[in-house]
Amino acid sequence: MSDLLDIADRIVAQAKPGEQLEAFVSRGGDTEVRVYQGEVEHFVAAQAEGIGIRVIGEGRTGFAYAGTLDQAAVAEVLAEARDNVQFGTVDEWAGLAEPDGVGVTDQELWNDELAEYPTDRKIELAKQLEQLTLGIDSRVRVDDSNYADGYGEAAVATTTGIRQWGRENGCYVSISTLADDGDETQTGFGFSVGRSPTMFDLQKAAKEAADRATRLLGATKPSSKRTTVVFDPFVTAQLLGIISSTLNGEAVVKGRSLFKDRLGEEVAPSFVSLIDDPTNPLAYTATDVDGEGLAARRNSLIENGVLRQFTHNSYSARRAGTVSTGNAVRGGFSGTPGVGALALSLVPGRRSQEELIADIDDGLLVQSVTGIHSGVNPISGDFSTGAAGLLISNGQVGAPVREFTIASTLQRMLLDIAEVGGDVDWLPMHAAGVSLVIHDITMSGA
Amino acid sequence: MIDQDIIERTLGVALRTGADFAEIYAEDKRNTSVALDDGRIEQVTSGRDRGAGIRVIKGDTTGFAHTSDLSESGLAEAACAAAAAASQGDGHTRTIALSPSDSRTVNQILRYPDEIAKADKVALVLRINEAARAAGREIVQVSAGYGDSRKKVLIANSDGLFAEDDIVRVLARISVVADGDTGMQTGFQSMGQTVGWEAFDSVDIEALARDASRQAIVKLKARPAPSGPVPVVIKNGSGGVLFHEACGHGLEADHVQKGASVYAGKIGELVASPLVTLVDDGTLPTEWGTIAIDDEGHPTQRNVLIDNGVLTDYMWDHLRSRKQGRAPSGNGRRQSYMHLPMVRMTNTFVLDGPHDPDEIVSSTEHGVYVSHLGGGSVNTATGDFVFGMNEAYLIENGEITEPLREGNLIGNGPQVLLDIDMLGNDFAMGNPGTCGKDGQGVPVGDGQPTLRVKSLTVGGTAS
Numbered sequence: 001m002s003d004l005l006d007i008a009d010r011i012v013a014q015a016k017p018g019e020q021l022e023a024f025v026s027r028g029g030d031t032e033v034r035v036y037q038g039e040v041e042h043f044v045a046a047q048a049e050g051i052g053i054r055v056i057g058e059g060r061t062g063f064a065y066a067g068t069l070d071q072a073a074v075a076e077v078l079a080e081a082r083d084n085v086q087f088g089t090v091d092e093w094a095g096l097a098e099p100d101g102v103g104v105t106d107q108e109l110w111n112d113e114l115a116e117y118p119t120d121r122k123i124e125l126a127k128q129l130e131q132l133t134l135g136i137d138s139r140v141r142v143d144d145s146n147y148a149d150g151y152g153e154a155a156v157a158t159t160t161g162i163r164q165w166g167r168e169n170g171c172y173v174s175i176s177t178l179a180d181d182g183d184e185t186q187t188g189f190g191f192s193v194g195r196s197p198t199m200f201d202l203q204k205a206a207k208e209a210a211d212r213a214t215r216l217l218g219a220t221k222p223s224s225k226r227t228t229v230v231f232d233p234f235v236t237a238q239l240l241g242i243i244s245s246t247l248n249g250e251a252v253v254k255g256r257s258l259f260k261d262r263l264g265e266e267v268a269p270s271f272v273s274l275i276d277d278p279t280n281p282l283a284y285t286a287t288d289v290d291g292e293g294l295a296a297r298r299n300s301l302i303e304n305g306v307l308r309q310f311t312h313n314s315y316s317a318r319r320a321g322t323v324s325t326g327n328a329v330r331g332g333f334s335g336t337p338g339v340g341a342l343a344l345s346l347v348p349g350r351r352s353q354e355e356l357i358a359d360i361d362d363g364l365l366v367q368s369v370t371g372i373h374s375g376v377n378p379i380s381g382d383f384s385t386g387a388a389g390l391l392i393s394n395g396q397v398g399a400p401v402r403e404f405t406i407a408s409t410l411q412r413m414l415l416d417i418a419e420v421g422g423d424v425d426w427l428p429m430h431a432a433g434v435s436l437v438i439h440d441i442t443m444s445g446a
Numbered sequence: 447m448i449d450q451d452i453i454e455r456t457l458g459v460a461l462r463t464g465a466d467f468a469e470i471y472a473e474d475k476r477n478t479s480v481a482l483d484d485g486r487i488e489q490v491t492s493g494r495d496r497g498a499g500i501r502v503i504k505g506d507t508t509g510f511a512h513t514s515d516l517s518e519s520g521l522a523e524a525a526c527a528a529a530a531a532a533s534q535g536d537g538h539t540r541t542i543a544l545s546p547s548d549s550r551t552v553n554q555i556l557r558y559p560d561e562i563a564k565a566d567k568v569a570l571v572l573r574i575n576e577a578a579r580a581a582g583r584e585i586v587q588v589s590a591g592y593g594d595s596r597k598k599v600l601i602a603n604s605d606g607l608f609a610e611d612d613i614v615r616v617l618a619r620i621s622v623v624a625d626g627d628t629g630m631q632t633g634f635q636s637m638g639q640t641v642g643w644e645a646f647d648s649v650d651i652e653a654l655a656r657d658a659s660r661q662a663i664v665k666l667k668a669r670p671a672p673s674g675p676v677p678v679v680i681k682n683g684s685g686g687v688l689f690h691e692a693c694g695h696g697l698e699a700d701h702v703q704k705g706a707s708v709y710a711g712k713i714g715e716l717v718a719s720p721l722v723t724l725v726d727d728g729t730l731p732t733e734w735g736t737i738a739i740d741d742e743g744h745p746t747q748r749n750v751l752i753d754n755g756v757l758t759d760y761m762w763d764h765l766r767s768r769k770q771g772r773a774p775s776g777n778g779r780r781q782s783y784m785h786l787p788m789v790r791m792t793n794t795f796v797l798d799g800p801h802d803p804d805e806i807v808s809s810t811e812h813g814v815y816v817s818h819l820g821g822g823s824v825n826t827a828t829g830d831f832v833f834g835m836n837e838a839y840l841i842e843n844g845e846i847t848e849p850l851r852e853g854n855l856i857g858n859g860p861q862v863l864l865d866i867d868m869l870g871n872d873f874a875m876g877n878p879g880t881c882g883k884d885g886q887g888v889p890v891g892d893g894q895p896t897l898r899v900k901s902l903t904v905g906g907t908a909s
Contacts, residue, residue, distance in 0.1 A: 036704070042508035043531035046784055048497075049514065064492040068514045073494060080492040087568045089486035143706050143827075178706055178827055185708070187827045221903075224674040254484045255587050256623055258630065334493060374821040374834030375854030375905060379623060379632050380665075384853035384905040386823075386832035403830050405856050405905025407673065442907040444673040444856075 005165045007069060008157035011053060011078060015159045019082075020056040020096050022162075022292075025049075025069070026333050028152030031119075035126040035145045043123070050333040053081040056095060060088030065334045097292035097314035097324060098160045104295040105279040107288045109168035111195040114149060117171075122147045125197060129173050132206035133190070139217070140210045143176035143187070147197075162293035170284070172428055173200055179213035186219065186402075188212025193284055193428045212367060216388060219400035222445040228363035228418065229406060229441045230356055230392065233425040233433025235366050236346070239413070240431035243274070244341035245378045246410060247301050247309075249316035249327070251339075258381045258411065259307060267307045268414040273347040274302040276311060276327070283343035284428045291330035291337040299325045301341075313339045345432035349420040353435040356421055363392040364443060366406065381409040387443075404445035408438075416440050447472050447610075448498075450544055452518045453602045456500070457542040460525035461604055463533045465504040467768075468525070468542075469603040471741060472498035472516060473783045476560060477595035482571045484587065490564055499783040500524045502532040508765070509533070512784050544608040550738040550745055552729050555614050557643040559594035566643075567592050570618065570651065577652035578622050581659030584666060586630075587623040590655070592616075594643075601743035609743035615734070615889065616645050617878060620658045626666035633662030634818075634836060638734040638878030638889065645732070661818060661837045668849040671838065671906025677813035678855065678902040679806055679841060683874030684819050686892020688899075689724055690794055690881070691822040691831040692859035693717070697751050697759075698777075698789040699766035701826045708829040708860055712757050718863035720755035721799045728776055728792030734878035735793040735891035742778035742787050749775050752863075763789045781886040791881060793891035799869025803896035806868045808844040814904055815839045815846045816855075821879075829859035832905075854905040862899055870896035 004025040011023035027049035034041040051074055052065040062084030066073045088094075130145035149171035157163045174191035190209030192200040231239065251257040259267065278287045278296040287296050292314055301309050312320065313328035316339050328337035357365065370386040384407040390397040408416070421435030453470055460468035474496045481488045498521060499512040509531030513524040559567075574590040594616045602608045619636040635658040639645040680688060693709065701707040709717060718724070728737045728746025737746050742764045750758055762770070763778030766789060779790035807815065820834025838850045875893035 036506075039505075040507045042510060042786060044510045044786060045527050045531055046510075046512055048512075048784060061489050063489050066494040066496075068494070068496060070514075073496075076494070077492075084490035084492060084564070087480070087487055087490045087564055089488070091486050091488070141705070143704055185706075185827045187706075187825055255625075256630075335491075336489060370823050370825070370830075371821075371832035371834060371854045371856075374823070374832065375852065377632060377852050379630050380852065381629065382852045384671075384834075384907075386830065386854055386856045386905070388830075402828070403856055403858055403903070405673075405832070405854050405903065407853055407905050407907045409907075442673050444903050444905045446675060446903075 002153060002155060002165045004153060004155035005157065007051065008155045012157045012159055014078065018057060020159050022054040022096050022156065022158040024052045024154065024156045024330065024333055026152060026154035028150060030148065030150040031122060033123050033126045033147040035130050038127060040123055041144065051077055052333040052335065053077050054336055055081045055085050057085050059090040059092060059094045060085050061094050062088060063336050093315060093319045095314065095318065096158045096160045097162055097294055099162060100294060100323060102295040102297060104288050107279065107281060107286060109166065109288065111169055113196045113198065114169050114171055115151065117197055125173055129175050129202050129206060132202055133175055133177060133209050136206055136210040137214050139179045139181060139214055141178040141180065143178055145175045147173050156293040164289050164293040166288055170195055171197055173202065173205060175205060175209045177209040177213040179217055181217045184217060186213045186216035191428065215390065216400045216402060219388065219402040221403045222391065222401040222443060224444045226440055227443050228360055228437065228439050230353065230363065230365045231436040231438065232365065232367050233423060233435055234427060235369050236436040237427050237429050237431040237433040238369060238372055240344045240346065241429065242372065242376055242378055243410060244344055247311060248339045249310040249312035249320060252310050253316050253319040256379050258379065262307050265307055266305050268302055268305045269417055270305040272302060272305050272417055272420065273300065274344065275300055275347060276341045276344050278342035280343060282426050283432065284426055285343045285430050287342060290326045291328035294324055294326045294328065296342060297326045311339055311341055313337050341430055344430060345424065346420050346434050348422045348424045348434050350422045353421055353423055356419055356435055356437050357392055357397060358395040360392045361394055365390045365392055365397050378410065381411050383408050383410050383413060404443055407442045407444065413438055447474055447598060447600045448516055452521065454542045454544055456521040456525050457602065457604050459522050460500055460502050460529050463529040465502045465529060465532050467503040467604055469501045470498055471783055472600045473597055475595060475597040477593060478559065478564065478567065479591060479593040480567050480571045481591050482575050483589040487568055487571065490568065495782065497783045498524065500528040501786065502528040504533040507532050508786065510786050542604050543606060544602050545606050546608040549610060552736055552738045553641050553731055555642040558596060558614060559616055559643050560596055562643045570646065574618065574620050574651055574655045577655035578620055578659045581656045582663050584624040584626055584663045585622050585659050586625045589621045591619050603743065607743045609739050611739050613640065613737065614642050615640050616643060618651060620655050622658045622662050624662035624666055628666060631662045631665035633658040633660065636877050639732045640734060640736040641732045664849045665851065668851045670908040671850040671853045672814065672904050672908050673906050675901045675903050677810050677898060677900055679810055679813060679815045679896065679898045681817040682803065682870060682872045682896045683876045683893060684817055686795055686876045686894050687819050687822045687833050687879065689796055689894065690791065690892050691824040691833055692857065692862050693724065694791050694794050695824050696826045696829065696859060697761055699760045699762045700789045702760050703766055703769065706827045708827065709757060715757055716755050717757045717860060718752050718755045719866040721869040722752055722755055722863060722866055723750065723797045724752035725750050725797065726761055726791055726794045730793050733793045733875060733891040734889050735791065737792060740776045740778045741780045742774065744774045744776050744778065746776035746792060761789050761791065763787055779888050781888055785886050788884065790883065790888050791890050795875065795893035798871045798873045798895050801868045801870050803870040803872045806870055806896055806898050807841060807846060810841045810844060810898065813841040814850065815841050824859065830856065831859055832856045850906065856903045856905060862902065865900040866897055867900045868898040872896055
């Protein structure tokens with residue numbers, strides 16, 4: 001099957017009596033092509049591999065990793081992980097995942113066509129995207145046009161009987177644009193993702209990148225007021241990412257979630273359902289197993305407005321007195337598994353963004369937000385971000401606006417959702433986008 | 447780490463396809479971290495990263511490949527991959543002769559963290575936890591961490607440059623949650639220095655922990671921040687990120703050369719209030735963004751970017767300075783051997799101005815006082831930037847009054863620089879930061895005296 005699983009097996013076989021041991025071994029590579037003004041600006045061919053070993057003894061955890069599979073280095077990793085155990089505090093819930101009998105949903109995560117795709121055609125795709133974009137509007141310049149792909153394989157084995165190996169690959173093209181009008185410059189971006197380059201929609205990526213930049217030309221700072229907003233799908237996906245961190249089982253058991261005591265309560269209107277489903281093949285982040293080697297599965301977090309479930313890995317589940325939801329996430333071999341959503345989406349409504357806007361007399365279409373990492377606090381719930389977009393008046397989008405913020409709290413925003421659009425967009429993120437109408441947002445500008 | 451003759455041969459291989467320039471960047475890094483949460487030492491982690499990145503430039507095209515195999519054959523394979531990526535070649539091999547540069551020291555390391563017992567590092571984190579919890583009954587959760595790293599790097603290129611460095615950093619951080627009638631609030635503090643364990647001799651780690659708790663407790667009584675433009679006073683040592691975002695990124699030559707910066711073509715022009723002198727300096731002793739040489743092997747230096755309001759220079763790396771026909775400024779940085787270098791800041795700060803900090807507050811009728819800023823981000827092409835306020839207060843009738851809930855501030859870089867109407871004489875460096883650009887994070891420092899911006903838009907919800 002794979003030499004990685006062999007390496008993991010060999011480590012696990014060295015466990016001493018009474019010692020729980022987990023080996024996570026991975027290897028991956030990326031190609032990145034950046035084109036600027038018809039020439040290759042850079043071409044990166046990268047490969048990396050490594051191992052992380054977790055040892056648990058009498059409730060204490062130790063961990064070590066190395067960015068190499070060199071035998072001597074691997075032996076050192078095991079010795080270091082063991083040495084680190086003595087410093088851990090005894091934790092009655094500490095432990096590795098155990099097989100839970102949930103079957104793995106078979107998925108096609110590997111694409112041979114991509115694996116064999118020739119280099120010169122990757123470069124061609126980035127050049128083509130640049131050309132297409134420039135052709136849409138004479139005011140548009142291209143900052144960079146990119147093709148990127150990546151592959152990865154990983155094996156995880158434990159003394160508790162977990163033994164998994166998997167591999168996947170994927171690719172995307174992206175483009176950053178500038179639009180000029182006199183002294184003024186605005187920016188935009190577009191992308192297209194796929195398991196194979198044949199799935200790209202270059203035209204759509206080019207059009208979005210050109211439109212995003214040009215439609216902001218002439219943007220002014222709006223006056224401050226409370227208003228109804230429509231989030232573009234890309235913005236909704238970012239919001240869902242934050243919402244999911246408040247539903248994270250680890251945050252819940254450690255008292256850091258603002259929804260910690262609210263299972264079974266109404267947290268949103270009845271037409272809002274939030275699903276985490278990595279078994280959906282349409283999701284860019286679809287996967288078959290989680291970071292601990294358990295089957296990835298469909299979890300309904302908010303169902304018809306009612307908070308139904310938190311995401312858990314085996315540790316947070318054990319502490320919460322429940323079972324893992326298959327939501328262990330790990331950032332490669334250099335860390336231990338945390339908890340996180342894998343592939344979020346809102347159950348879509350029926351109407352297009354245009355139809356949603358047609359019902360709004362006075363509002364704002366939010367095209368982009370900035371500063372999510374600085375002005376949103378998922379523990380207190382405060383939400384405040386920079387934004388750019390288009391004003392809505394009498395059911396139509398109008399003047400572009402920029403250099404303002406939108407603010408509310410996460411709790412209120414969920415309750416203030418007025419409609420979910422039908423325009424689901426699968427983005428290269430852990431959440432799918434969809435247009436979303438939210439009432440009563442404070443816009444701070446002039 | 448690697449023999450000089452192997453490096454010379456590897457560079458020769460990298461140039462085989464007729465490239466103009468080849469470079470090898472090798473690193474061997476060890477780190478230790480301690481993570482505490484919920485009253486427990488959850489984990490001590492030991493890490494090792496070792497490898498080399500090879501960059502080949504031909505014309506305007508850069509090829510890059512990296513490997514974790516530092517043997518001659520491993521390096522040759524990466525060199526071939528990088529060379530092929532840069533061009534289709536003519537097959538000639540060039541001979542490279544390296545001339546090692548004198549090693550350069552900006553920080554004397556007294557106690558290498560790899561020589562400190564893990565138990566001492568664990569004890570430090572436990573002390574942080576205890577101090578934070580003892581600061582008030584309201585504190586319901588504490589997460590704390592310690593990290594150290596020692597990175598040996600070797601950089602050589604086909605121009606004959608050969609440089610080595612040994613970089614040691616230590617970091618401690620603390621996040622707390624306080625709970626009250628209005629829900630939960632958070633507090634954060636951190637310290638980070640480019641030195642060894644001796645950093646903790648001069649830093650009162652318990653005081654830092656208590657300050658994180660104080661922030662969270664104060665905010666339990668916070669009211670919603672205002673919505674709209676107001677004068678904003680930023681406390682010394684807490685707002686360097688303002689300059690990092692408002693103009694720092696826009697002064698990076700890669701953005702400038704592509705015409706994707708609002709500061710392009712403005713050298714010699716007044717771009718800020720004449721009060722403002724902005725410096726980027728990688729040579730400051732002990733600071734978080736300090737590096738003796740940059741990640742292309744060039745010595746770092748003190749670069750004055752804005753002098754009394756006038757734009758004097760941008761920041762440069764190898765690629766962009768070569769294109770411009772000038773010397774690099776020591777600002778070529780990368781996250782690791784797996785990444786391409788690009789133009790980055792080091793320690794970026796504004797020098798002292800003429801005003802007494804108390805006078806800045808007392809002369810402000812109504813506004814917002816920010817005493818702890820969060821992160822930020824900028825669109826260099828439009829100049830619009832945001833940054834978060836982790837701890838802020840209302841200013842009413844020249845006095846600091848009620849605490850405010852968190853939110854972002856938004857402004858336009860060129861306008862905000864001109865709108866700085868008071869600058870204090872109490873310069874201080876701020877918290878260690880990680881600057882993200884194009885998917886790469888590097889350690890940076892910032893600093894400034896207390897200052898006032900005539901008008902910034904506060905993104906709160908209060909009307």
